[in-house]
Amino acid sequence: MFTNGVLRAVLCAVLTLELLVSPTLGAGSGFSLPIKRRSWHHRSRPHKRVNARVFEAKYYKHELGALMVKYRHAADILKGVGLNPEQDLSKYFPFVAGAVPVDESSLDSPIGQAATESSLVTPILLTSGTATMPLQDLIYNGIDILYYGPLNIGTPPQKLTVDVDTGSSDLWVPSGCEFCSNTQFNKKASSTYSSEGTEFQIYYGSGDVTATKAKDVVSLEQLSIKDQGFGAVTRESDEFNGSPNSGLLGLAFGSIAASKQTPFFERLIMDKQLAAPMFSVHLTRNQEFGSQICFGCYDKTKTTGGARWVPVISKTYWAVAMDSICVNSTMAAGDDVIAAIDTGTTLIYLPDDMTSRFYGLIPGATTAFEYGQGFYKYPCDAVFSIALTFGGQSFTMNVEDFNLGRTEDNSKYCVGGILSLGTGFPSYLAIIGDEFLKSWYSTFDYTHGARVGFSPSINNV
Numbered sequence: 052m053f054t055n056g057v058l059r060a061v062l063c064a065v066l067t068l069e070l071l072v073s074p075t076l077g078a079g080s081g082f083s084l085p086i087k088r089r090s091w092h093h094r095s096r097p098h099k100r101v102n103a104r105v106f107e108a109k110y111y112k113h114e115l116g117a118l119m120v121k122y123r124h125a126a127d128i129l130k131g132v133g134l135n136p137e138q139d140l141s142k143y144f145p146f147v148a149g150a151v152p153v154d155e156s157s158l159d160s161p162i163g164q165a166a167t168e169s170s171l172v173t174p175i176l177l178t179s180g181t182a183t184m185p186l187q188d189l190i191y192n193g194i195d196i197l198y199y200g201p202l203n204i205g206t207p208p209q210k211l212t213v214d215v216d217t218g219s220s221d222l223w224v225p226s227g228c229e230f231c232s233n234t235q236f237n238k239k240a241s242s243t244y245s246s247e248g249t250e251f252q253i254y255y256g257s258g259d260v261t262a263t264k265a266k267d268v269v270s271l272e273q274l275s276i277k278d279q280g281f282g283a284v285t286r287e288s289d290e291f292n293g294s295p296n297s298g299l300l301g302l303a304f305g306s307i308a309a310s311k312q313t314p315f316f317e318r319l320i321m322d323k324q325l326a327a328p329m330f331s332v333h334l335t336r337n338q339e340f341g342s343q344i345c346f347g348c349y350d351k352t353k354t355t356g357g358a359r360w361v362p363v364i365s366k367t368y369w370a371v372a373m374d375s376i377c378v379n380s381t382m383a384a385g386d387d388v389i390a391a392i393d394t395g396t397t398l399i400y401l402p403d404d405m406t407s408r409f410y411g412l413i414p415g416a417t418t419a420f421e422y423g424q425g426f427y428k429y430p431c432d433a434v435f436s437i438a439l440t441f442g443g444q445s446f447t448m449n450v451e452d453f454n455l456g457r458t459e460d461n462s463k464y465c466v467g468g469i470l471s472l473g474t475g476f477p478s479y480l481a482i483i484g485d486e487f488l489k490s491w492y493s494t495f496d497y498t499h500g501a502r503v504g505f506s507p508s509i510n511n512v
């Protein structure tokens with residue numbers, strides 16, 4: 052136990068230092084940032100400097116409550132109870148169609164080695180078997196709240212926007228929903244729409260919806276499934292009505308689909324439409340435009356180095372083993388923690404004991420019960436690095452994303468973006484949201500028994 056602890060502490064130190072360097076690699080290699088800045092738009096303006104921002108608890112309290120709903124079956128799910136039958140997707144590999152999206156050998160970056168210039172992946176050509184979904188970043192008080200992009204449904208295609216969520220597995224859009232204020236899918240206008248008429252309930256991080264099981268053509272550029280199952284939502288809770296997106300695209304495994312329908316991405320795999328059974332996510336920081344998902348591909352222009360791979364340990368959520376969280380080179384260990392990599396969640400949530408150990412490493416940090424259970428504050432002028440360790444590999448994150456703002460104007464305390472999940476969640480569950488993923492371009496790969504790859508994001512340059 053003692054020896055193990057020491058070894059892990061060393062791992063934390065070595066990899067943290069080395070990773071602190073890696074985001075600058077490739078900085079001089081001339082990648083351009085394809086970000087459309089629309090300065091006339093209020094949300095595109097640079098936000099108030101992080102240190103001037105004042106924390107507003109409302110949104111985060113809501114997210115914490117809503118996660119309790121979204122992850123309410125997590126204990127059973129992670130034990131393998133009540134799952135939909137698993138699809139053996141590996142029988143559809145390897146793919147033959149289209150361009151080779153990545154040079155696998157160069158994509159891998161061995162443990163403990165920084166990606167070098169020569170290990171950068173070959174750029175993919177956006178030809179057959181891949182599609183890019185541009186994402187829009189909803190920014191509120193300088194915080195990137197959610198990312199959503201366009202998806203075509205029906206014949207002729209109707210373009211609707213969906214929140215992209217690797218923490219759930221259903222696709223749904225509002226349709227015939229009396230009290231929904233977002234853009235809806237007009238099923239009467241689609242010649243290919245069909246409905247089973249059965250209703251199901253979906254619970255999400257941001258509320259819950261009642262949907263009718265439906266089928267129609269769903270497409271993204273040339274990728275298309277002619278009878279994709281989805282939920283035609285007839286009632287949604289208020290939380291969704293305030294969102295700019297219409298619906299949600301679940302990108303986790305079909306094993307946890309509430310609708311029991313095979314997810315869009317898994318259908319694309321089974322139909323061998325993809326150049327590779329993977330999708331990669333680039334999330335911008337405080338930029339309304341420029342985020343994207345690359346379906347069937349890895350877009351090297353969004354990274355400054357190769358991917359480090361972490362095996363998926365439960366094909367439900369994109370669940371990986373989380374060893375520890377480091378402040379500078381000191382580690383706060385977790386107890387067999389399972390982390391869900393969740394693009395549909397804004398912040399980072401850890402088990403109670405791990406969270407208190409983590410804040411214990413920041414001098415002056417205390418709980419901030421004034422905002423409710425789970426919140427912590429720390430001295431705004433504290434200097435430290437944060438790294439999360441998954442599957443024995445350590446990943447530093449930008450501490451600017453961790454700072455949610457001062458408790459009040461001129462307060463010397465800031466609220467931390469790592470919250471404790473508290474009771475109501477399995478004691479070993481962590482949820483890793485956009486706050487972390489802005490530092491790491493993430494690749495969700497169905498090969499090698501399923502794995503998540505993290506490549507240093509161009510956001511860090």
Ligand SMILES: *[C@@H]1O[C@H](CO)[C@@H](O)[C@H](O)[C@H]1NC(C)=O
Binds near residue numbers: 378379414434435
């Ligand atoms: C982290 O390291 C930096 C640089 O060495 C140092 O200034 C800072 O005090 C350390 N912070 C903590 C919390 O240990």
